[in-house]
Amino acid sequence: MGGDAYTFKLFGLMFNWTNILSGLAVFVIVFFLLFGLSRKLTLKPTGGQNALEWFVDFTNGIVRGQMPAEYAPRYSFLGFFLFIFIFVSNQFGLILQFGWGGHELLRSPTADPVITMTLSFSIMVLTHLVGVAQNGFLKYLKGYVKPVAFLLPINLFEEFGNFLTLGLRLFGNIYAGELLLKMIAGLALPDGHLSLGVIYALPLSVIWQGFSVFIGAIQAYVFVTLTSVYISHKVAEE
Amino acid sequence: MFAQSVLAESNSLYVGDMIFYLVSLVILMLLVKKFAWGPITKMMQDRADKIANDIDSAEASRNEASKLAEQRESELQNARSEAATIVGNAKQSGESQRTQIITSAQSEAQALKENAQQDAEQAREDALKRAKDDVANLSIEIASKIIHKELSAGDQKALIDSYIEGLGKE
Numbered sequence: 001m002g003g004d005a006y007t008f009k010l011f012g013l014m015f016n017w018t019n020i021l022s023g024l025a026v027f028v029i030v031f032f033l034l035f036g037l038s039r040k041l042t043l044k045p046t047g048g049q050n051a052l053e054w055f056v057d058f059t060n061g062i063v064r065g066q067m068p069a070e071y072a073p074r075y076s077f078l079g080f081f082l083f084i085f086i087f088v089s090n091q092f093g094l095i096l097q098f099g100w101g102g103h104e105l106l107r108s109p110t111a112d113p114v115i116t117m118t119l120s121f122s123i124m125v126l127t128h129l130v131g132v133a134q135n136g137f138l139k140y141l142k143g144y145v146k147p148v149a150f151l152l153p154i155n156l157f158e159e160f161g162n163f164l165t166l167g168l169r170l171f172g173n174i175y176a177g178e179l180l181l182k183m184i185a186g187l188a189l190p191d192g193h194l195s196l197g198v199i200y201a202l203p204l205s206v207i208w209q210g211f212s213v214f215i216g217a218i219q220a221y222v223f224v225t226l227t228s229v230y231i232s233h234k235v236a237e238e
Numbered sequence: 239m240f241a242q243s244v245l246a247e248s249n250s251l252y253v254g255d256m257i258f259y260l261v262s263l264v265i266l267m268l269l270v271k272k273f274a275w276g277p278i279t280k281m282m283q284d285r286a287d288k289i290a291n292d293i294d295s296a297e298a299s300r301n302e303a304s305k306l307a308e309q310r311e312s313e314l315q316n317a318r319s320e321a322a323t324i325v326g327n328a329k330q331s332g333e334s335q336r337t338q339i340i341t342s343a344q345s346e347a348q349a350l351k352e353n354a355q356q357d358a359e360q361a362r363e364d365a366l367k368r369a370k371d372d373v374a375n376l377s378i379e380i381a382s383k384i385i386h387k388e389l390s391a392g393d394q395k396a397l398i399d400s401y402i403e404g405l406g407k408e
Binding site: 010011013014015016019020023024027030031034035037038041042043045049052053056077080081084085109112114115118119122 | 252253254255256257258259260262263266267269270271273274275277278279281282284285288
């Protein structure tokens with residue numbers, strides 16, 4: 001379990017090997033996946049290009065569904081990138097988990113609250129920035145007293161809630177999925193040795209992995225959808 | 239460098255991880271945008287443009303074709319009516335030519351007939367005249383022969399007298 005991990009200090013900052021290694025792995029996978037799919041592009045798409053184009057269309061659809069059409073093209077790349085990054089991160093831990101000396105080294109980066117809250121925080125900062133950039137600072141501030149002034153505390157609380165829920169939802173789903181997977185694996189290996197428990201642990205594990213793949217996709221979808229919604233709230237006129 | 243490669247307290251905040259993820263996410267975003275997103279969206283846009291162009295040009299050529307068909311139809315109509323006029327004209331001119339020929343033939347025949355009649359009349363008259371002259375000459379000859387033979391002095395005298403008498407009366 002995640003609890004303790006190998007860490008190191010660099011420039012007075014605390015680093016966690018698990019997150020660094022998993023993150024690097026995901027970054028490399030994402031890059032080479034997209035790089036590989038986008039080679040030899042033709043007007044008449046074939047093979048990998050079809051898949052990538054379908055994917056682009058899919059994420060464009062998510063973004064377009066949440067904001068007015070004139071803003072959507074600007075944020076479609078963000079949606080695309082977030083989706084593929086979160087999707088790969090969510091699936092990564094299902095395919096590959098690696099530990100050493102009782103401590104994890106590789107797992108889903110999104111199963112760590114620090115990572116998901118980092119994502120969530122940067123998204124929230126982005127929404128506020130584009131809100132100011134789009135409508136000016138005064139109008140941006142006015143957004144907090146809409147529709148009436150006394151809702152100001154609720155609006156502020158909503159912003160904070162958005163930040164928390166966006167990150168924690170992702171973390172909770174993925175972390176719980178991996179935790180359960182590890183517990184199922186523990187049934188088969190109660191004391192580090194293979195036991196008869198594998199007979200029922202294996203099908204359970206298969207079922208739960210399948211379900212986790214589904215959850216991982218749903219969470220990526222939800223994350224991108226909510227990002228689009230938050231941006232749209234800040235950017236679009238009501 | 240790796241000052242404390244130890245097991246961290248699980249409740250410590252890995253600020254380093256946050257920075258690492260932020261920086262590497264930005265780098266990855268730039269890479270993906272350059273190598274995957276850019277080309278693929280450009281290609282998709284190109285395709286969309288091409289399809290739009292194809293649709294437009296198909297529409298244009300269809301309009302062109304229908305215009306051409308219309309034009310052909312009207313030209314055909316024109317040609318047909320022109321042919322009808324030409325045939326009508328030809329018929330009319332043929333008709334008029336026919337009547338003209340007939341009338342001219344008729345008049346010519348009339349003239350010929352009149353000429354012939356005139357000639358015949360002339361010939362008759364000439365013949366008559368000649369016959370008259372002949373008769374006169376003959377009668378004079380006969381008369382002179384008779385006169386030579388039978389005219390006596392007495393008779394001559396009486397004849398002259400009667401002649402003179404006739405002069406006197408007139």
